[in-house]
Amino acid sequence: MTNAAVHLEAQQHSPQGHAHDAAASEITHAEGQQHPIKLYLVVWGWLFVLSTCSYLVDYFGFQGYLRWSLILLFMVLKAGLIVAVFMHMAWERLALTYAILLPPLLVLVFVAIMVFESDYTHLLRVLFFAPTA
């Protein structure tokens, strides 16, 4: 970290456009993930809004696909904001970003497998163990 430490004091931060190109992200990192406080407050605000929306989905009692798509949409947006801004993933080196973000995505394969599995189990239970009244 010696070189990074030298840059630490030397470099000034530019709030514009650092998410967009790799060179700028190096600079931002060198001075240690300093971003304007306003950015954090805006994200904080959005997390409040999105949580309220999630809550309202339940409060108004939406059902079916509408409920599911809204819940998952708000969930993904919130998770994305937290990881990208609060955890600074948007400014990290791509090698780290992909190493951390790709493996959890593969969990979706596991989810798909278990959905098939549990549908099958459910079917068997209905066929063979349902109360015959």
Next chain:
Amino acid sequence: MADTALTNNIEPPPQAAGWRAIAADWSSDQRAFKNVSWGKAMMWIFLLSDTFIFSCFLLSYMTARMSTTVPWPNPSEVFALRIGGKEIPLILIAIMTFVLISSSGTMAMAVNFGYRRDRVKTAALMFATAAFGATFVGMQAFEWTKLIMEGVRPWGNPWGAAQFGSSFFMITGFHGTHVTIGVIFLIAIARKVLRGDFDVERRGFFTSRKGHYEIVEITGLYWHFVDLVWVFIFALFYLW
């Protein structure tokens, strides 16, 4: 990449963006993460492993819920509170969510002030984060007490599928444990910040590598992760 291997320079040379950069980092017979410090990389890798653990919990809950033929209790009603003579659905969980989000906000700002070497503000914001976390755990204790009094057990509940009880205690219990550990971690690091350990490079637990204030960011990563997990629990357990 040969010249970088010869010098002691860990700052990578200017290079192509995107996939080429990733391939270069991973194939370069050096540290793959370059200017990302070990402390931070290791926290990320720990969090990745923790992600798998929570994924397994949520997946087993999903499997149990989808495969049972017994009706699943309605979380909206189970977690409703009677306030002013009116049942408000899920209100306790909503408040807990807002408390945890607020703690994430104060934590993010603490990291910022840490890098600005503002000791007092950093420590104050970290203590505030810890206080929000403790509040969250307190509300969870209240929630557990209420459900246990109503007869929810890991092996059953009064409203239907027995797996509801085991899923509930397993998932929220494990998350609550993470929050509790986080609160302790936050208080420990905040104390060191306030005392100025990272300015004088004092040796000690979690400071044996002389810290710039990066440990605040690493603590923050853990804390934001706890909030992140709650986002998924909130959506998949309480809103489903």
